[in-house]
Amino acid sequence: MAALRKKIATATMVGISVTMSAAACSATDPEGQGAAPERSGGVTDSRSSLSEGPTYENGDYSAAGEYGSGPSSIRVSLTLDDDAITSVEVTPQATDPTSRDFQERFADAVPRLVVGKVIDEVRLDHVAGSSLTPDGFNAALRRIEAEAAG
Amino acid sequence: MIHTGRDADPGTFRCGSRPAFTFDAIGTRWSIETDTPLDTDLCRQLRRRIDDFDAVYSRFRPDSLISRIAAAPVGGRFTFPEDSCLLFELYDRLAVLTEGAVDPLVGRDLELLGYDRTYTLTPAPAPVRARHARVRPSWSTDVIRDGALLTTHRPLVIDVGAAGKGHLVDLVAALLRDAAISRFVVDAGGDLRHDGEETLRVGLEHPLDPTRVIGIAHLHQQALCASATNRRAWGTDLHHILDGRTGLPAGETLATWVIADDAAVADALATALFFTAPHQLATAYHFTYVRVGSDGRVDTSPDFVGELFG
Numbered sequence: 001m002a003a004l005r006k007k008i009a010t011a012t013m014v015g016i017s018v019t020m021s022a023a024a025c026s027a028t029d030p031e032g033q034g035a036a037p038e039r040s041g042g043v044t045d046s047r048s049s050l051s052e053g054p055t056y057e058n059g060d061y062s063a064a065g066e067y068g069s070g071p072s073s074i075r076v077s078l079t080l081d082d083d084a085i086t087s088v089e090v091t092p093q094a095t096d097p098t099s100r101d102f103q104e105r106f107a108d109a110v111p112r113l114v115v116g117k118v119i120d121e122v123r124l125d126h127v128a129g130s131s132l133t134p135d136g137f138n139a140a141l142r143r144i145e146a147e148a149a150g
Numbered sequence: 151m152i153h154t155g156r157d158a159d160p161g162t163f164r165c166g167s168r169p170a171f172t173f174d175a176i177g178t179r180w181s182i183e184t185d186t187p188l189d190t191d192l193c194r195q196l197r198r199r200i201d202d203f204d205a206v207y208s209r210f211r212p213d214s215l216i217s218r219i220a221a222a223p224v225g226g227r228f229t230f231p232e233d234s235c236l237l238f239e240l241y242d243r244l245a246v247l248t249e250g251a252v253d254p255l256v257g258r259d260l261e262l263l264g265y266d267r268t269y270t271l272t273p274a275p276a277p278v279r280a281r282h283a284r285v286r287p288s289w290s291t292d293v294i295r296d297g298a299l300l301t302t303h304r305p306l307v308i309d310v311g312a313a314g315k316g317h318l319v320d321l322v323a324a325l326l327r328d329a330a331i332s333r334f335v336v337d338a339g340g341d342l343r344h345d346g347e348e349t350l351r352v353g354l355e356h357p358l359d360p361t362r363v364i365g366i367a368h369l370h371q372q373a374l375c376a377s378a379t380n381r382r383a384w385g386t387d388l389h390h391i392l393d394g395r396t397g398l399p400a401g402e403t404l405a406t407w408v409i410a411d412d413a414a415v416a417d418a419l420a421t422a423l424f425f426t427a428p429h430q431l432a433t434a435y436h437f438t439y440v441r442v443g444s445d446g447r448v449d450t451s452p453d454f455v456g457e458l459f460g
């Protein structure tokens with residue numbers, strides 16, 4: 001699926017949750033766990049939190065992240081250089097058409113989509129968005145995903 | 151009225167920073183926050199109002215007025231409740247403003263794409279859809295409206311998804327005001343209406359990641375409604391926001407948020423922004439907005455009050 005891959009030379013990491021606990025591919029880490037870019041809850045990482053956090057080893061990092069209501073995942077690979085993300089590559093992992101379609105769109109969206117913040121990090125009274133879709137719809141979607149998986 | 155039992159949840163009070171009356175109705179989560187807990191009578195009245203609305207407008211209830219119109223072989227004359235005039239006037243204006251893109255008669259297209267009463271989420275065969283496309287009805291030509299009286303001449307599937315929930319939020323807010331409650335938040339699954347002195351901070355859910363927000367809207371004595379294509383989506387490129395002219399899902403936009411004085415307008419414009427330029431809509435309505443395009447770009451009205459995390 002090379003056509004789906006987007007290589008972006010940008011310092012912007014899109015606002016998704018990506019678990020990076022076992023992420024260091026080529027970088028060596030003399031401090032043991034000290035430089036691992038993991039945050040509480042296993043959720044990283046916007047550019048801002050990278051720049052505010054500890055100093056990270058230069059190198060290539062890669063991780064799979066899950067999103068959405070179903071078992072959809074994407075793989076994000078990025079290169080760190082002086083605590084800045086110098087390249088990001090997003091590879092959709094989905095096999096079913098629905099998720100793949102949205103992941104393709106997602107991969108397209110990487111360069112310019114606002115980073116966003118993790119909800120827990122922001123003081124909010126309410127949230128408005130699409131996650132509260134009708135109960136019946138979500139149930140049906142789960143059923144179809146299960147059928148597709150089986 | 152026939153109670154289907156789907157809204158049997160009597161509701162509960164949560165006492166966090168503010169008392170909130172929460173319950174599930176019309177397939178979504180409701181939360182009504184007030185300074186002091188609502189009395190039982192008012193709670194019952196609110197629930198009844200919502201159920202009455204569902205009994206008229208639900209495409210998913212076989213006993214609803216909407217379902218009767220859909221089942222009438224040669225059409226007929228159908229009297230809606232008085233409040234429907236506001237909703238229908240909104241659709242009248244939007245049909246013009248969006249040049250037919252926002253049209254409640256996309257109901258049949260939604261069914262044919264699989265968003266039907268039983269949630270098959272499986273599109274009808276292409277020939278069936280093509281047959282419908284040849285005779286696709288439109289709100290402006292196939293429904294004769296005299297106030298709250300609709301006259302039709304064939305089966306028509308009305309879907310008030312673009313503005314109905316917002317309209318219902320307004321009706322609920324009106325009941326609260328009638329009960330002399332002047333400080334409240336009505337939250338119907340993220341469609342909000344606020345009244346009171348303090349400003350509400352509303353997170354704008356990231357359209358591709360519900361654990362994140364892309365910004366915060368500051369809501370003060372207005373309504374905020376959101377629309378997005380990514381969650382109520384199925385199949386290849388299928389979702390619930392359809393272009394009334396083609397019956398096909400909108401393609402250029404991922405998510406919208408609109409703030410306006412009332413929730414019906416905010417809800418309707420959040421859908422209209424999927425098809426029509428903001429300046430076009432601004433010729434008829436006062437509103438502010440945030441919009442995320444399918445290419446990831448975010449644009450807002452210059453007078454949007456809040457913050458975006460860029």
